[in-house]
Amino acid sequence: MSNWSPPPLKPFQRLQVTDGLLMNAERWQLAHQYHRQRQGFQYQALYGGGIVQGLGVRVIPPPAAVRSQYQDGRWVEIQPGMAIDPQGNFIVVTEPMSFRLASENFGREPLWIYLVIRHVDPDTLSRRSDLPVIQETFRIDEKNTLPQGVDLELCRILLPPMGQPVELRNALDVFDPGVGEPNLLHRQEVRSRPQHFLRIGCWGENPDLLTAWQDLITILPGLAPHLEIEAAALGLEGEGEALMGYGLLYCQNPLPWSEVTLGALARHWEAGGTLVVEITNPGMALAELLEIYRDLQRAMSAAEQDPKLATVRSDLASEFRAIQGQLIAQIPQTHPDLMALANQFGASFVAIPHSPHPLRRAPFSLALLPMIEGEAVFVAAAGGLVVIFGPLSSAWLGDRPFPLGNATFRAAQELGVNLLHFAGQRQQLMQSC
Template sequence: MVHQSFPPPPTHPFKRLRIYDGLMMNARRWSLAHDYFRRRQNVHYQSLNQPGIVCGLGVKLIDAPAEVAAQFRDRRWLEIQPGIAIDVEGNPIVVDEETNRQYRLRTETPLTGTLTIYLVVSYLDPYSPDRQENSEEIREWFRLDEKTSPPNDKEVELCRIKIQPGSVELEHPTDLLFPEVNELDLRYRMQAKARPEAVVRVAQIKESETDEWYESRQNMSDRATKSLSYLMQSVSVLYPVLQGQTQIGQVSLQPPEDLAAYDLLYLTDRQLVELNEEEIYAVYQYQKNGGLILIDAVSNDDLLLKTATEIIFHELETNLQYWQDLSDNHPLITQPFLFAALPIINQAPVQIWNGGGVILVTGYLSAAWGLNEQLYIDRNDIRTAQELGINILHFAWRRRQIAQLIQ
């Protein structure tokens, strides 16, 4: 699952109605006064929470209503259960029992391959021109919709359904956690909850397709991506203050792409050694601007490790300190998890050096962040490796945060 991050509230100043004796009240002024408090409420929610489902809003299959035309009496009908959600701006989306909650999927099947349909609910502003009501009370409405692109920030996903060429006959999932084509998929519904302090993003360098060793190197890169994804999945469970973006960015340094969106750039020792002058400069600028470079010495090649260390010193202008030489209150050692010593994984000690925006790691740390077919790793070692990895992510996020605050 890809964690979704939501924007902070806009930095627009608040303006409220100026009250004075003799003020004549009219609809515009009344609306201005109430909009002020609505906006304060929305900003408060958006600052501390993230959108999602509060309760209910399940999705079930139903037979086509008897009153619909024969051409629409098919197995595309759904009914949304009553419930409440909150959108990104803090607007409550209330789906009540009295409102018609039946819905028929209208999306046409693809000619080839598969297509994912997203069923979403969103808040409708009761003051919109197309929803004027002739009564003293104005109801706040909701909108059910289907789309073939992921939900935007103001939409809350209820379910998704994958369809393929041919007729669409919706079914309940045979396996609830592994739905198939035409089956309801409710695995990606987001619950409303407290907003994490930050979402940490990680990138790695794409392998060049013109490289004669591309296939083998891409396999190694895929394994690294998988390990990084395991680490990012563990963040919200082990340290809920942060959230990890499980989709690992794939960037190219030639021409240099925007690395500023990422807190950490993952490189192997081989990748570092093979960078050209322009790419080295891009990496140098990235760490000078607050980014953290994690260099994973997975090759177990002493000569390659020595060359990588020389590049770090001469090209990246960074002096590395061994873990034991770091101060006792260094964030890599203490935040958020305390490490008195580095772990031993797969009977090999993990070693870490740090200097400025560079961390050099030897051992099987990244291999122990998740399942690894080539190694048997004890569960306790996996947890220890993930906690140490979260310390690295926390260090990367904190370093980049401070760098941005002084720019």
């Protein structure tokens, strides 16, 4: 998840200046501390910590001035650059910095080592300077756990197992670094802070479901940087309290739910959570209606391209809206659990393709939903419950046996982003009530 954390909620205090005020060191510090706090508050409120520019890491020969015992292949050089830490402090490196990796791997498996940088406030140092001007500085360190708090990752390096020498080298392929090669792929760049933080619980027996969500999450920085998402697999074990703590539960082809599970889903709904149910085996009655829905969508697309069919477009649109109403009406018969959950909160299903529902309008405006390998996707929503008929999540997989066309692939991604935006916004609004 993001390294962003909210600034402390406390009022600002500043020095009240009047004629004749005696200025001493304490009051001078108070006057300037006010401006430092405001600057830190602004950056912490609006941005996530990260690298602004530079701070590259490359492998170098050992410096000639070091002792012979340290003349080895463990040396890297941190390039000049600038960063902002999660608390809004600037880190400025003006000269290249040599650093020797001292970590050892005492295990039988390769070990990740993380090279990090953090801001150092000179006021916190035990050895205080008597000079009139003091310099804010930084500290470079190595860790064997993921960076947390105020640490910013510069790179990570995979050490070989115990018994093998550590010989660092620059990566031949920066997108696929190997053992002993600095990995720069996970560095966090400074950016506007995300507006919605969302945990997804993938609930079902399909092992590709979590992979599909992870593939969708990878495109968010480009398509929806306001979303910060993490996904976890619940398998078939999700029941009761195991379903809590997630902003979005994505369930594929659910089995009949127990009373315990229905109670947990109701609490999830009340807490602002969103439940998305994807159904790829809808049953005969719904399958027949979905075929008609698909054929009408194809016909409308064809009529759009052929001027000769312009006269029938109005009739096709009317039939398309009518078939959506029939699909909504069929849900209580084929999926009574879903209908019972919606009724519990007094919510009614609406069809997404022709409604002003947020799922259809933000952040992407959707006219028609995608067709995936000949199957139409139909979406119905009732409050915090969203039902998807069709294999939507399978379209998010980046490594499919049969690639989709670019238009279909992007339309499926945009619908997925709209789902995440809706769930994040619903969670935020419900928790603000």
